[in-house]
Amino acid sequence: MGCKIEEFKQEQKRRVRAVQDSMDVLNGKWKIAIVTSICCYGKRRFADILNDIEVFSNRMLSKELKELEINHLVKRTVLDTQPIMVQYELTQHGNTLQTIISNLTDWGIAHRKAIFNQ
Amino acid sequence: MGCKIEEFKQEQKRRVRAVQDSMDVLNGKWKIAIVTSICCYGKRRFADILNDIEVFSNRMLSKELKELEINHLVKRTVLDTQPIMVQYELTQHGNTLQTIISNLTDWGIAHRKAIFNQ
């Protein structure tokens, strides 16, 4: 019996860890906006993304893009132009983010309603 | 035409904001673990939650619970015992978190696979 409870706790831990993984990927003030920007246009350059999102710095964009790349969600391509341009697009795996973002959007809308209408 | 693009951009902004709302609610290292703990048992006391989650302080638990309460996700009940005990449970709205957490769990598991198996 105690063993079952232990198994249950382990399973819970695994699940909490999985959610944390998702949150880690999506965290950072700007990640979702960045993904949305890239996703809208299919391919998007550094300066374009910077323009799509108001009030944020290239330092942050650089950092967040790097994290997205490490997580294999975004593919980075250097274009052979002068000066150099860099193009970002979602990987196949990155595209699966759309579902989760859509879920979060729906919940966010419902949440706002629940808070202000009750 | 320019107008349609403007509308599109506005809609995008609304959607990004909705996701951010969700993220705000779920953010903080411990919120998901707390919700999971309460959700597992239906009702849960302060000290119990503190015990369910390893390595974190009552200061944080207090803070996160307060935020969850402000967002109407958790209901706080003071029990008339000596010494006082406090019980936390999910509200009806709080229960809708289960779906979103489940989605995030699934994506987290898939993400881990995608990163390590490719």
Next chain:
DNA sequence: CTGAATCCAGATGGATACTG
């Protein structure tokens, strides 16, 4: 154009001690 480097203020969160 695409970043990296530096500086710096403010937020975050752990440890500890204390209160009703």
Next chain:
DNA sequence: CAGTATCCATCTGGATTCAG
């Protein structure tokens, strides 16, 4: 038991400047 208060180290992220 259920928090609150304080101290303090670390992290975060904006502004600005510089480089390939």
